[in-house]
Amino acid sequence: MDRRTLVRILTPAVALLLLGGCTGGGIDVHGKPGAAGVRDPLFHKLGNGGYDVQHYALTLHYDPATNRLEGTAEITARATQDLSAFNLDLHGLTVESAAVDGKKAAANRAGDELTVRPHRDLDKGKTFRTVVRYSGTPEVIVDKDKDESEEGWLTTADGALAVGEPAGSMAWFPGNNHPSDKATYDITVTVPKGLQAISNGELTSRRTAGDRTTFAWKSKEPMASYLATLAIGKYDVxxxxxxxxxxxxxxxxxxxxxxxxxxxxxxxxxxxxxxxxxxxxxxxxxxxxxxxxxxxxxxxxxxxxxxxxxxxxDTETLVHEIAHQWYGNSVTPKSWKDMWLNEGFATYAEWIWAEDFEGTPAQESFEAAFDAEENWEFAPADPPSAAQVSDAPVYYRGAMVLHKLRQEVGNDVFYEIMQGWAAEHRYGNASTADFTSYVEKKAKKAGKDLDRELWNTWLYGKDKPAHP
The missing domain is CATH 3.30.2010.30 (Zincin-like)
Incomplete structure (x- = not known):
């Protein structure tokens, strides 16, 4: 077969190497392509290897009448290996151009993988800036869960709503779409005059020129891509x-x-x-x-x-989502398998609120969750598939783990753990193993010996105990 035929059956990154997919000169091949995916145990294709994003600067123009989005993503990242090429996650949309450090780069699409080949290889440790210009009609992404939940870019009566958990952010901007790579964000959005554009963080400017208004939002603290949002429409702000x-x-x-x-x-x-x-x-x-x-x-x-x-x-759900700002947003799971560190904590926050303000002891909430058979389909630390990452055991058995911990160590040590965990891992990522190790050290320091049943039965166990 000829060289072009061979290229068609190879991976995008290898094809770019064979074709010399860069402008000018030869190819410096001391680097290698970054991995397409970070080997998440549940979402195998999400995220990418070889670099760590530091900052996203997104400049967007949206027309609700045509549902057309035009975007420029400026991505500042640090190479974690010698890189000859790297991938970005992007669903749909048309890539018009890509550049790395101001020089044109080759860009190749294969499904949701956008492979970028810089003009020259990137040395490990180098901070580099990638600019991707793109446009088109952003799409809805349908989850594999039993409800076939929709995320990504959702059109509304007078605009759009972008939501990202777990994979939807790649429907409106290219990036390293995995919780393990957090970054700061600037999101600037231009929309027809009369509409609002709401995003994360703080509004730094708003200006109107002619029939268009531009809103600039800044998130100074690191954020996982699935937590980015954009709401365009007629809002009372x-x-x-x-x-x-x-x-x-x-x-x-x-x-x-x-x-x-x-x-x-x-x-x-x-x-x-x-x-x-x-x-x-x-x-x-x-x-x-x-x-x-x-x-x-x-x-x-x-x-x-x-x-x-x-x-x-309602109040209950508002408490849940506010608790997530500590547990899930500031302390973000290393992988989607650690989802109970988000949902178990936020659910237990609901139980504490009900105890403090509604006269419902947390023990009563625990017993109700214990009796519900759907909470025993799998261990909270081991959801069996991506389709079950948001199922009941992740929420309610996750909360049960925290209640059993509270019973073992007492209120004072328990709240020291809750606050200390959030403080020690602020703006970072953590795993289930990180949490159990942290708890055991804190408990030991407080003179508390944890019963291994706490983890073996409530966190990792598949079988329902005889008694709560």
């Missing part, structure tokens, strides 16, 4: 700065603003309670995005600005 807390910014679709007001007013109170239980708040703002039912079918803990459909915008 309110800002406040409580004396003892972060800035509160809420965006509520005008059609549900009146019905949402009572729950929105609870944000400062919930934040004060959460800080008392979980420690210093890790971000500089908090808030909520509330949309009509049907635009999204679930609430999501998008960083600093959780998203809620109206039917789930």
């Amino acid at each position: 309110k800002r406040s700065s409580p004396a003892s807390g972060p800035q509160v910014l809420t965006a509520v679709d005008k059609t549900v603003a009146d019905d949402s007001a009572e729950v929105l007013a609870q944000i400062p109170e919930i934040m004060e309670w959460a800080k008392e239980n979980f420690g210093t708040y890790p971000f500089s703002s908090i808030g909520a995005i509330v949309v009509p039912d049907g635009e999204v079918e679930y609430a999501l803990e998008t960083q600093t600005r959780p998203v809620f459909p109206q039917k789930y915008f």
